[in-house]
Each structure stands twice: as structure tokens, then as C-alpha cells.
Amino acid sequence: MEKRTDKATKQIRLLVSVFLSLLGLIALFLIFFYLMQGEGQLSAGGSIHEKPLIVLDAGHGGFDGGAVAPDGMAEAEINLAFCRILKPILESYGFEVLLTRKDASSLEKPDAGSTIRAKKRSDMQNRLEMMQAQPGSIFISIHQNASPYRSANGSVVYYSVSDPASKQLAEALQAAFIAYLQPENKRTAVAAGSNLYLLKNATGIAVLVECGFLSHAEEYQKLKESDYQKAFCLTLAHTLAKELPQLVGGETSSQQQEEISSESISS
Numbered sequence: 064m065e066k067r068t069d070k071a072t073k074q075i076r077l078l079v080s081v082f083l084s085l086l087g088l089i090a091l092f093l094i095f096f097y098l099m100q101g102e103g104q105l106s107a108g109g110s111i112h113e114k115p116l117i118v119l120d121a122g123h124g125g126f127d128g129g130a131v132a133p134d135g136m137a138e139a140e141i142n143l144a145f146c147r148i149l150k151p152i153l154e155s156y157g158f159e160v161l162l163t164r165k166d167a168s169s170l171e172k173p174d175a176g177s178t179i180r181a182k183k184r185s186d187m188q189n190r191l192e193m194m195q196a197q198p199g200s201i202f203i204s205i206h207q208n209a210s211p212y213r214s215a216n217g218s219v220v221y222y223s224v225s226d227p228a229s230k231q232l233a234e235a236l237q238a239a240f241i242a243y244l245q246p247e248n249k250r251t252a253v254a255a256g257s258n259l260y261l262l263k264n265a266t267g268i269a270v271l272v273e274c275g276f277l278s279h280a281e282e283y284q285k286l287k288e289s290d291y292q293k294a295f296c297l298t299l300a301h302t303l304a305k306e307l308p309q310l311v312g313g314e315t316s317s318q319q320q321e322e323i324s325s326e327s328i329s330s
């Protein structure tokens with residue numbers, strides 16, 4: 064009887080491991096198929112290219128809470144919550160993601176000085192350096208808005224004017240937030256002025272997303288909810304992945320050109 068039970072247990076274990084291996088294979092196949100689909104659109108030559116790195120910046124932090132909600136919650140905390148959700152979603156789309164800050168701390172250098180102004184300058188310089196250390200990356204900064212006009216609401220996306228692809232990405236994101244999340248939102252993407260230090264000094268693709276207004280009672284409730292944060296992040300990541308071929312399409316690397324020309328010679 065014991066032997067039979069042993070045999071049955073072994074059979075069940077075998078079945079379970081076969082089932083798990085099958086599940087793993089299916090998951091791998093789905094991921095591979097998905098990535099191939101996305102990558103395939105990237106180049107005219109049809110070859111696979113790495114997806115760019117996203118430098119994901121949770122605005123403010125530490126001494127600098129940013130905008131403050133009526134109940135005292137700081138923008139910095141909500142920005143970080145969005146970025147923590149966004150990172151794995153972007154990774155599931157095949158992007159590599161680098162966070163400028165991973166926790167509640169700000170990013171000023173220890174010797175920055177003791178005034179808020181000096182700390183803020185050092186914090187922003189550090190973020191800029193992190194962006195500039197990754198040429199070819201896409202910079203996305205996440206923020207929350209606030210206004211003395213309590214009726215002001217809706218996402219707004221700012222773009223750096225140094226690279227035309229930034230405007231293209233900002234307009235696509237603005238349209239997607241309206242289409243999927245905020246049908247009443249009449250805002251359009253905005254060219255960053257000199258007050259937005261990171262976008263002003265960016266050399267590559269760079270956008271700043273003001274997800275919504277902490278000063279708007281209803282919108283603030285949504286911005287705090289993880290379900291809304293997830294929906295927002297999915298919309299952002301999906302739009303970025305969809306726009307990517309057009310964003311990088313303007314530039315053809317010399318390697319790609321070589322591949323294309325050697326293909327046309329051989330065919």
C-alpha cells in the first residue's frame with residue numbers, strides 16, 4: 064500500500080513538473096513572440112535592435128516635496144509611487160529602465176551646501192548628469208501639478224525642444240491620456256520653457272509628465288489610487304512602445320545602413 068502511494072506521489076510530482084515546464088515554455092514563447100513583434104517594426108532592414116534605455120525620473124524628493132495636496136501629502140511621494148509601477152511595466156515592454164531616485168531621498172551631493180537653493184541646484188545637476196551619461200536614452204520625468212484654481216485638472220505633457228522626437232512623444236502621450244483616461248481633458252502638449260531645467264538642458268528625447276492636479280479634489284483621489292496609477296502607467300508605457308519606431312525612425316545608424324545596402328546588393 065505504501066509502495067503504491069509512493070508511486071502515485073511520484074507520478075503526481077512528475078505531472079506537476081511537466082505542467083510547470085510547459086507553462087514556462089509557453090510564457091517564454093509569448094514573451095519572445097511579443098518582443099519580436101515590437102522589435103520587428105524598428106528597422107527597415109528587419110533586424111533586431113535593442114530597445115533604448117529609459118531614464119525614469121521621479122520628480123523632487125527629500126528636502127523638496129514639490130507640490131502639496133490639501134491633506135499634506137507631498138508630490139514627491141506620489142511621483143515615486145508612479146515610477147515604481149512604471150519601471151516593471153516598461154521592462155515588460157522590453158525597455159531597460161534606470162531610475163534617477165529609488166527612494167524618498169533627494170539627489171544633492173553631500174557637499175552641496177546647506178541652503179535649500181544650493182541643495183536644489185545640486186539635486187537638479189545630478190539628475191541632468193544621470194540623463195547625459197546615457198546618450199540615446201529617453202528621459203521621462205514624472206510630476207504632479209497643483210494650482211490655486213481648484214478647478215484646474217488633467218494631465219499635461221511638456222517636451223524638450225532640442226530634439227523634435229520629444230514633441231512627437233509628448234503629443235502622443237497627451238493624446239493617449241485623453242483617449243484612455245481623461246476624455247474631458249482639453250490640454251495639449253507644451254514646449255518646455257527655461258523654468259524646466261532638465262528639459263531645457265536635455266540633448267536627447269526628453270518629456271516631463273504632469274500626471275494630474277493634487278489641488279483638484281476628485282483628481283487627487285484618483286492620483287493616490289494604485290489602480291489609477293497602474294492604468295496611467297500602462298497607457299504611458301504602451302504609447303511609448305507604439306511610438307518608438309517613429310521616434311527612432313528619423314535616424315538610421317551607419318550599421319543599419321550597411322546592413323540595408325549589403326542586403327540590396329546580395330538580393
Ligand SMILES: [Zn+2]
Nearest residue numbers: 122129206207
Ligand atoms: Zn513637480
